[in-house]
Each structure stands twice: as structure tokens, then as C-alpha cells.
Amino acid sequence: MKHSRKLAMLALILILALVTACSKSNDNGSGSGTSNGNADGSTAAENDGKAAGDAAPADINAKYDPPITVTAVRDQDASITFKQGEDFDANNWTKAYQDELGITVKHNWIVPSDQYNAKLNIAIASGDLPDIFKVNGSQLKQLVDAGMLADLTDVYEKYASDLTKNAIDSGPLAKAAATFDGKLMAIPPDESGYEGGLNLLYLRSDWLQKLNLKTPTTWAELENVMDAFVNQDPDGNGKKDTFGLALTKDLYKNGVAESTGVFNAFGSHPNIWIEGADGQIVYGGIQQETRTALAKLQEMYKKGWIDPEFGVKDSGKVGEDFANNKVGVDYGALWDPLWPLQDTVTKNPNADWSVSPAVSATDKPLQYSADLSFNEFMVVNKNMKNPEAVIKLMNFGNDKLFGGKADPKVFHSEKIGDKQYDYFKENVIRVAGSNPIGGNFGHYKKVTAALSANDPSGLNPEQKDYYDKIVAYNGGDRTAWGTMRVFGPESAYSTIEGVYQNKEQNLKFTKFYGAPTKTMAAKKSTLDKMQLETFTKIILGSPIEDFDKFVADWKKLGGDQMTQEVNEWSAQQGK
Numbered sequence: 001m002k003h004s005r006k007l008a009m010l011a012l013i014l015i016l017a018l019v020t021a022c023s024k025s026n027d028n029g030s031g032s033g034t035s036n037g038n039a040d041g042s043t044a045a046e047n048d049g050k051a052a053g054d055a056a057p058a059d060i061n062a063k064y065d066p067p068i069t070v071t072a073v074r075d076q077d078a079s080i081t082f083k084q085g086e087d088f089d090a091n092n093w094t095k096a097y098q099d100e101l102g103i104t105v106k107h108n109w110i111v112p113s114d115q116y117n118a119k120l121n122i123a124i125a126s127g128d129l130p131d132i133f134k135v136n137g138s139q140l141k142q143l144v145d146a147g148m149l150a151d152l153t154d155v156y157e158k159y160a161s162d163l164t165k166n167a168i169d170s171g172p173l174a175k176a177a178a179t180f181d182g183k184l185m186a187i188p189p190d191e192s193g194y195e196g197g198l199n200l201l202y203l204r205s206d207w208l209q210k211l212n213l214k215t216p217t218t219w220a221e222l223e224n225v226m227d228a229f230v231n232q233d234p235d236g237n238g239k240k241d242t243f244g245l246a247l248t249k250d251l252y253k254n255g256v257a258e259s260t261g262v263f264n265a266f267g268s269h270p271n272i273w274i275e276g277a278d279g280q281i282v283y284g285g286i287q288q289e290t291r292t293a294l295a296k297l298q299e300m301y302k303k304g305w306i307d308p309e310f311g312v313k314d315s316g317k318v319g320e321d322f323a324n325n326k327v328g329v330d331y332g333a334l335w336d337p338l339w340p341l342q343d344t345v346t347k348n349p350n351a352d353w354s355v356s357p358a359v360s361a362t363d364k365p366l367q368y369s370a371d372l373s374f375n376e377f378m379v380v381n382k383n384m385k386n387p388e389a390v391i392k393l394m395n396f397g398n399d400k401l402f403g404g405k406a407d408p409k410v411f412h413s414e415k416i417g418d419k420q421y422d423y424f425k426e427n428v429i430r431v432a433g434s435n436p437i438g439g440n441f442g443h444y445k446k447v448t449a450a451l452s453a454n455d456p457s458g459l460n461p462e463q464k465d466y467y468d469k470i471v472a473y474n475g476g477d478r479t480a481w482g483t484m485r486v487f488g489p490e491s492a493y494s495t496i497e498g499v500y501q502n503k504e505q506n507l508k509f510t511k512f513y514g515a516p517t518k519t520m521a522a523k524k525s526t527l528d529k530m531q532l533e534t535f536t537k538i539i540l541g542s543p544i545e546d547f548d549k550f551v552a553d554w555k556k557l558g559g560d561q562m563t564q565e566v567n568e569w570s571a572q573q574g575k
Contacts, residue, residue, distance in 0.1 A: 063101055067104055069105075070389055073119075079339040089105065103392070124139065124142070131389075152187070155387050163398040163399060164398055174191040187377060197333060201330075256315050265293070270293075272371050273511045286554055307326075331358065337485035337486050338483070342481060397427050406461040446459055470488050512566045519562045524558075
């Protein structure tokens with residue numbers, strides 16, 4: 001599955017202003033430092049990596065001899081588990097990089113996911129950057145403008161394998177977002193990644209059964225379920241210690257315990273650009289539908305349906321609530337069954353979660369927010385001596401996960417005893433273009449067909465791994481529940497399949513998917529912070545009129561200028 005937090009993720013954060021020093025080199029013994037040593041100061045692999053116009057074709061699989069070191073930095077999500085003695089610098093992937101490519105990966109620093117952007121902003125400001133690293137859209141634009149990134153155009157054309165080119169070239173909009181003045185300046189994200197961001201509705205189906213409730217198909221029915229989950233002791237412990245809807249302090253990020261599904265229920269799309277009544281593009285976060293949804297969230301909080309401590313909980317802390325049998329309703333991504341819902345099922349023998357379409361609170365069908373504003377890229381330091389290494393690493397990852405050398409139990413995931421190891425998260429290239437063989441939805445279709453026919457012979461290694469886990473779950477292995485609920489017949493993907501049957505009606509695609517505009521790069525992070533703070537305070541009880549002040553301030557502090565720039569961009573696309 002996708003190389004991001006639990007398939008997809010996510011995900012999606014903001015930037016401080018870039019302040020200085022684009023000239024400082026990272027000379028620490030990595031590929032961006034001194035040469036690796038033949039008589040002319042280069043290696044055979046380095047000579048392969050010179051301009052793509054060289055007459056001799058490159059050996060895209062050539063091993064570096066002597067080996068090179070590539071430095072990186074990364075974020076670590078709360079759900080990753082390492083085998084004893086392993087970490088991000090020592091695992092199946094890093095050993096294979098050394099053995100097969102002659103590349104040693106060294107991480108300069110690793111921080112929790114919610115601290116990554118702040119840490120990277122400091123590194124950008126000081127110029128103390130590794131060879132390869134992940135950036136968001138604003139960081140990408142500022143680094144390009146500052147001349148701090150390597151142009152990957154030639155090394156991509158010269159070194160990318162067929163799998164890699166299929167992955168990137170099959171996402172033309174994402175590739176365009178990584179291209180500046182005709183130059184490929186980053187590895188783009190998966191263009192179909194919006195499917196991972198759709199807020200599906202997960203419900204404790206065992207609690208529904210215990211309380212004689214049906215799966216809600218209307219907002220009124222969902223409210224009744226949330227009230228019952230709070231007030232009718234669904235866990236049977238005689239205490240009022242459960243809550244209906246889980247939320248994190250990030251409200252609408254990270255794919256777990258989000259509020260986006262509630263906003264969507266009221267026709268609001270608080271983080272994307274949508275078409276207004278006059279045909280112009282407007283920001284969803286300042287529309288009246290968003291005000292209505294906030295008023296409803298405030299009402300839900302006052303009734304005790306929402307975790308009273310959500311304002312201080314990150315996704316890791318909320319994950320503990322899932323494991324501790326406290327949560328009944330989750331709006332989240334298609335990968336939520338893998339985490340945190342799997343923890344509920346593993347630690348509570350009778351627990352089960354269903355997945356179903358989100359419900360509308362209006363007389364119109366619900367539209368899911370579908371964000372194509374690409375915000376996760378892998379980039380290369382302009383001072384890196386071997387920029388082609390990032391393409392080789394991407395080739396390697398695609399081959400090990402999807403190609404002829406695919407080995408899921410070494411490079412994708414493996415269950416040992418009661419522990420699940422998701423090796424794909426250890427791959428240093430965590431943004432890898434579109435899935436080169438049709439995406440996870442394609443996996444779902446093939447896996448469910450094989451289950452129906454009881455014949456896995458036509459599956460590739462990754463699909464066979466999912467198939468085997470679902471068969472294991474059907475045989476009583478509850479540690480494989482998450483895979484069943486993502487890829488099985490009654491799963492997140494079966495729900496998304498229903499959404500896909502009428503994409504035009506069911507999805508609200510963002511109207512802006514380009515690189516951040518000038519004003520976005522300078523001011524969007526401040527405006528986003530103001531939005532999150534205002535929305536959180538309103539849910540906790542501040543007057544709903546604070547939303548009106550937020551809208552006025554948002555417009556005055558850069559929002560109107562951003563809106564103008566977005567519409568100018570749209571006009572250039574031919575709309």
C-alpha cells in the first residue's frame with residue numbers, strides 16, 4: 001500500500017516563513033560531501049549519473065562501488081513497530097539498499113509526525129538540509145524559489161525504470177505540481193490519493209447490536225446512535241465512560257478521528273477550494289455551510305457526544321482511546337481499520353467495527369471532500385553529489401513492492417505472533433507517485449474476486465498477502481481483522497466502490513491543485529492556524545459569531561488575495 005502513514009496519508013501540514021541561507025552545503029560524509037574516490041574523484045556509478053545527454057546509456061541498476069551514503073530526515077507515526085534491534089537506519093530496506101545498490105541511508109534526525117514540519121522549517125532556515133527529504137507544497141515552492149533543490153528532469157529521464165515512469169507519468173496533475181518552469185523539481189505524490197482522504201463512517205457494530213440499533217442512514221439516526229453510545233453503557237461496565245465521536249486536536253487532518261465527515265454532512269468542505277454560486281472559486285472554510293457545521297459540533301460537544309479532551313489529544317493519544325474501548329464512532333480514512341481500529345479488535349475480544357457511507361444532514365446527497373491539492377513531495381538537495389540515487393531508490397522500492405522482485409513478507413508487511421510489522425513504512429522514499437500497477441482499489445477488486453472464487457493463483461505477491469490475511473481472519477485470526485476490513489467484501493474499499501459509481505455526485509473535488517501561490521506561501525500557514533484555533537474554540541463553547549470575525553480576518557489577512565490568485569491560476573488552466 002502507499003508509502004505514507006497507513007497507506008496514504010496523509011497528509012498535510014503548514015510552513016513557517018523561509019528566512020535565510022540557501023547556500024550552505026550539508027558536508028557530513030554523505031553524497032553531498034566529498035567525492036567517493038576514483039583517480040578522477042568519481043566512481044563508475046557517478047559517471048553514469050552525469051547529464052542525461054551522454055551518449056552511453058545508463059545502467060539504472062548499477063551498484064555504487066565504492067558505496068555512497070545518502071542522508072535523510074523523516075517523521076515517525078505513532079503506529080509503527082520495529083523488530084528488536086531494528087530502527088529506521090537498520091532494517092530490511094536499509095540492508096537491501098546496501099547489498100543491492102551500494103547505498104547506505106543515514107537519518108540526520110527523526111521526530112514524531114506532528115513535529116516534522118516545524119523541525120524541517122528550522123533546517124530550511126539554517127540551510128542544514130539532508131540529501132533527500134519530504135516537503136509539503138509550501139516548502140517545495142519556497143525551496144525552488146530559493147534555488148535549494150536539484151533539478152531531477154535529466155536523472156528521471158535517464159534512470160527511471162518502466163515501473164517508476166508508469167507511477168509518475170500516470171499522474172499528470174501531480175507531476176505538474178512538482179514541475180516548475182518545465183523542470184521536475186520533486187517526486188510527486190499519488191494522484192489518486194484523494195481516495196485515502198475520504199471520511200468514511202466507522203461504527204462499533206457490536207455496540208449497535210447490544211443496544212438494538214441499526215446502522216444509521218440519516219443524520220438523525222446517527223445522532224441517536226451517538227447519544228446511545230454515551231448514555232446507555234455500551235461497554236457494559238456500569239460507568240458513563242464512553243463517548244460517541246472521537247476527534248483529535250487537528251480536527252480535519254491525519255485521517256483518523258476527523259471532523260471532516262461532520263462538515264461534509266452539512267455541505268461544508270472546510271479545507272478545499274470549491275466553485276461558488278457565481279462560478280468563481282472560493283475557499284470552503286469561510287462558507288455559511290461551515291458555520292452551520294460548527295454550530296452542530298458545538299451542540300454535540302455540549303451533549304457529551306464528543307470526547308471532552310479532544311482539544312489536547314493528538315492521533316496517538318486518541319489511538320489509546322480506541323484500544324481502551326472508549327470510542328463508538330470514527331470518521332476516518334480507508335486505512336483506519338489497520339490502525340487504530342485494529343487495536344480495538346485485538347484488545348477487546350467481542351469488539352467489531354463496521355464501515356459505511358457517511359450520512360447527509362441536509363436534503364441533498366452528501367459529497368465527500370476530495371482533495372487534489374498535492375501536499376507531499378520528495379526532494380533532493382541541490383548539493384547532493386549523486387541526485388540519480390533518489391531515482392534508483394524509487395526504482396528499487398517499486399520493484400520490491402510491485403515488480404518481478406516483489407517480496408511482501410520482507411518489504412511490505414508481516415505478522416509474527418500477535419505483532420504486525422509494516423515494513424513498507426521503513427522505505428526511505430515515502431512519496432512514490434501513483435501505484436504503478438493500478439492502485440489499492442485494483443488490489444481490492446482482485447483480492448475479492450479471488451476470495452469469491454477461492455482461487456488466488458492470479459494474484460501478485462502483495463495481493464496474495466492481503467488474501468492470505470483475510471483467509472486467516474476468516475479462520476479465527478483477529479489480528480488480521482484490519483486487512484479484512486480494508487480489502488475484503490464488506491470493507492472500506494467496497495464502500496468507496498459505491499462512491500465511485502457516481503463520482504460526479506458523490507465527490508467534491510478541490511478546484512485548486514497547483515503549486516502554492518505567492519500569498520499562500522507567505523500567509524496560508526498563519527491563516528490555517530487561525531482557522532484551526534477558531535474552529536476549536538467554537539466547538540468548545542465560544543460564540544458562533546466568532547466564525548463571522550474569523551471570515552472577516554481571513555479575508556483581510558491574505559485570504560482575498562489568495563482567492564484572486566487561485567482564480568487567476570484557474571483561468572490559465574482553461575477552467
